[in-house]
């Protein structure tokens with residue numbers, strides 16, 4: 001059996017994979033088992049922030065592997081402490097809890113909102129509000145948070161205490177608050193899996209003042225939008241939001257599993273001894289990788305992310321077969337006249353890997369993708385969409 005056959009026989013059938021086996025890569029170019037090269041515009045779904053097998057990232061990882069690859073959270077390790085310091089200094093948040101994925105980062109955020117509200121407003125104040133069409137993860141609790149019913153079918157009962165409202169309609173949220181005690185509201189600045197849809201700015205302002213006035217914990221899920229993806233370190237900084245809790249994962253450690261839940265001054269002491277934990281959380285190799293990634297997401301890099309974003313919008317908006325381009329920074333959704341799946345397949349044939357999100361073609365290239373590769377890939381997308 002070849003690798004594809006072995007995988008299909010033994011790996012749980014949860015993923016609809018492309019008939020493509022990736023064996024190696026460098027930066028924004030990956031190679032399949034037949035030796036064909038592709039320009040990678042997916043980055044493992046916004047994970048490999050600086051591409052595949054990046055030299056600086058590799059050095060940070062291998063150096064730490066040679067020192068200590070894992071230590072229990074019963075002891076202190078330098079990468080974990082320093083990473084938390086960097087995250088706090090660059091966001092103004094006060095404390096960080098480390099985990100291993102986006103779903104776990106959100107679970108922690110939800111626990112913070114629930115405990116804060118239970119202590120301050122009573123045990124019946126537990127409801128977490130999310131937005132319709134959102135995506136927050138695959139665990140039973142983060143599925144409950146995910147405002148898309150088709151994910152919920154056949155997995156009932158999910159964790160209770162979650163309600164979703166329409167994005168952009170502040171009246172719905174206010175009406176809900178009249179009858180339900182709300183502990184927290186969780187939002188994505190740009191709905192990623194939902195089709196790369198940025199939140200309306202006016203709604204963001206109304207939401208922000210409403211949660212403040214009601215002492216509702218505002219959680220921003222930056223699992224996909226964070227770590228430079230949207231042209232600022234975190235997307236909420238671009239929107240001028242002041243969240244109480246920020247969760248992130250995907251691109252944080254550049255290709256190793258790491259989640260982080262950042263807590264503002266208001267909630268920094270909500271979690272105490274024994275309230276939460278994770279065996280692998282804050283793993284020194286993942287933390288060393290994340291430090292190397294964050295240290296490279298400086299003003300110059302963020303400026304380049306924005307310039308590349310502007311270039312993509314300009315090149316694709318109004319092009320033949322393209323109806324609209326949405327997103328922020330290097331998180332881009334393209335509505336094509338042809339079905340998105342067809343365009344992605346045609347791109348793959350021509351050596352470009354793109355993703356989809358709902359009915360859109362989705363691009364999440366490495367933050368440092370070289371301009372000449374990006375130009376080449378954009379031409380191929382235009383050809384495929386025309």
Ligand SMILES: *Cc1c(COP(=O)(O)O)cnc(C)c1O
Nearest residue numbers: 101102103135136137192223224
């Ligand atoms: C991917 C994603 C998650 C889930 O992350 P996992 O690491 O797969 O658990 C949660 N929220 C958002 C916004 C995401 O894009």
